[in-house]
Amino acid sequence: MTRRHLPWILATGAALLLAATRTLDPAHALLLPAALLATWYAWRALDHGDEARWPQPPDQTRDGARHDVSDLGWAAFTRDGRVAARVTRRVHALATHRLAQHGIDLDDPTHHAAAAHLLGDDVLTGIRSRRPPTPRTLHHWLDTLDRLPDHHPPGRPA
Template sequence: MRWDWRPLAGFLVGGVGAWAAGLTPGTSALLGLLVAAGVLLLSRLDGTPDPGWDRERLDRRHGARGEVQDLAWAMVGRDGRIGERVLRRLREVARSRLARHGMTLDDPHAQSLLGTRAVRTLTRTTSPLPTVADVVHTLDVLDRLGPRRATPTDDGAPTDD
């Protein structure tokens, strides 16, 4: 290890400069120590920033299956019911899936497409929040809904494009 002369030089420059400015020798020595401590601190600091974590960025389409799966792991609260955050996210996914089919949650045809239990889970605004079983059912219904719009055939039965 090499001996670092910079703090000593800072002490001498600070102390001699203060003594030349007319301060007492004790005050000059104290000021020299202060300058030496500053030089020592600055010489030990590393100015390069720490490298950040390389995170893999996945390009996901809005309302894709991965969003539904991300919800599944964080659903259960302490009381066995889901939290408001998960319910809000579930509603976003449902709106996206229904929009692909030309519907909203308020649409009367949404209940025939999703079912009463899923619509009740998605539109609940009062306590108690839905149970985990209700949310799992709703996730299954949204997953079966599919990413594409159902178009009616000539006989009126819906088919996937």
């Protein structure tokens, strides 16, 4: 017995079993496995056709390409939708730099009142906190830092 004969043997066995147990009358007991066998052979004979394939993406990445912007965007957020620690550290450094132009040390507790005056208590508390902010909160922080007035030391042109 070869693998090619197996469907025929199974169909014949099913027909005999259906007829012997009187589940179906003999004519239908032969027709049901024959119909299933014909359907199986037709299914196997069908051509799957040609499948359209997407072109392979280029392997090379160019500096400054859209790929880099996408990577930066994905790196900005964690899986739970919060802002990544790497980004919050960068915003903290940016706030430190912007406040230093006004003579305020962000990490010095004695300068807390002056920093809160420029940034607001909520932004100052959030930037100094280690908890990851939401994207909306980060946007608020960046807007606040962007609205800080430029401070030019005396004797330097604006």
